[in-house]
Amino acid sequence: MKATFRDVKSDIMAKITSGEWEPGRLLPNEMDLAEIYGCARATVNRAMRELADEGVVERRRKAGTRVRMAPLRQARFSIPIVRVEIEEQNSTYRYALVSQEVAAAPQWLRARLQLAADCPVLSLTCMHYADGAPYQFEERWISLGLLPQAQEADFSEIGPNEWLVSTVPFSDAEIAFSATAATPDLADHLGCAQGAALFTVERSTWLKGEAITFVRQSFRPGHRMTSRY
Amino acid sequence: MKATFRDVKSDIMAKITSGEWEPGRLLPNEMDLAEIYGCARATVNRAMRELADEGVVERRRKAGTRVRMAPLRQARFSIPIVRVEIEEQNSTYRYALVSQEVAAAPQWLRARLQLAADCPVLSLTCMHYADGAPYQFEERWISLGLLPQAQEADFSEIGPNEWLVSTVPFSDAEIAFSATAATPDLADHLGCAQGAALFTVERSTWLKGEAITFVRQSFRPGHRMTSRY
DNA sequence: GAGTGGTCTAGACCACGTT
DNA sequence: ACGTGGTCTAGACCACTCT
DSSP states (O other), rough: OOOHHHHHHHHHHHHTTTTTSOOBBBBHHHHHHHHHHHHHHHHHHHHHHHHTTTTTTEEEETEEEEEEOOOEEEEEOOOOOHHHHHHHHOOOOOEEEEEEEEEEEEEEHHHHTOOTTEEEEEEEEEEEEETTTEEEEEEEETTTTTTTGGSSTTTSSSHHHHHEEEEEOOEEEEEEEEEOOOOHHHHHHHHHHOOOOEEEEEEEEEEEEEEEEEEEEEOOOOOOOEEOO | OOHHHHHHHHHHHHHHHHTTTTTTTTTTOHHHHHHHHSSSSHHHHHHHHHHTTSSSEEEEEEEEEEEEOOOOOOEEOOOOOOHHHHTTTTEEEEEEEEEEEEEEEEEHHHHHTTOTTOOOEEEEEEEEEETTTEEEEEEEEEEEETTTGGTOOOTTSSSSHHHHHHHSSOOOEEEHHHHHHHHHHHHHHTTTTTTOEEEEEEEEETTTTEEEEEEEEETTTTOOOEEOO
């Protein structure tokens, strides 16, 4: 029975988790491992490449492969569209546009997105409901310099998030999670007390270095974002 | 000049982002792509496997490879040890143990970790400071059923997080982000107003299906957790 | 300079799921 | 049944970087 890349990977992982191969330890090179496991070097290579991707080992040409000193733990979060997130909970989704206006980008937004001083932006605020109850308040700014067609789009039925995903499916983004106190306006829309602790997601998006949009999503009190790793 | 797997990957990515290959579109099979790009099938395979990992395409045997309907965006967060996080900001780290006691696991904790009714746990609370200012308040519960040696450990100098990482380096975990209002106790330790909005991370950890530990980390007001993707 | 990982090849067999 | 992706092989050449 020859070893598959999964066999090699899990065996090496076991040696590391059991402490047999301690942090900093130099692993045998790929040729030797291939001989040990009775498989081709490419098979070992794939196992080791995946372990390196996952942050378990560190590889450098000539220097070889070592167990990472501080095991680098990382979690992956999928960034869902609000509608999908709500529908996956078997709740009924409802969307409402609260306000819409075009104006020059305020200074704080220009700083965040590195926008030109006179760049016009479309400002939107909207609400997302789950089973009729307020779920998320969304404040959105879209650069009209890069996406002039946003001014013609109808955001009364479809949310800006979904419009953007269908218009500009791939882009670079920076995402930030934080907690903020509910302003009077937010409290009003979300139906919570002023000052309530709200989970907040902020995301800046660029396409080839040009700023597209900035969004701040404030969730109803008690919202949790979870992941396994 | 033959195509590398990076060439193939970025060319296919370009066809998708440009809209030439729209969502749902069936891609040519690996043999055909290999011929198109003038490379081996294994090269195409690696390119496509990475695109599938990144959520750009969806692959199924016999059914072939399709552009994902809703491009699945995902962000990777590395989960740092508090000390490392603070030191990376070029701040001075200080740790303090606030309280420590052994007791039977309360009901809510047993429910979260699926612990036996009579399982004793070590409860710890500690503070982490950056440049002398409160940075994070940590509430930690460690199962003594699985980790009896935790009772002997000295948590007055080294934090439970670092002790655990060096004792049980790899494990399964569930992580949750949320916002909570500062309790009087939290406000006292973090030096903030009662009811202030605090960014909170909760993490449950298992080793081979057995619960190890649960931790709630509450950050000082204004804390942000960021990532690019 | 020499040893390591990084990648490609041409071929093969297999596992799975659609038809 | 059959076409697709999933994986393995044995060999080769290359790129990086440590000494």
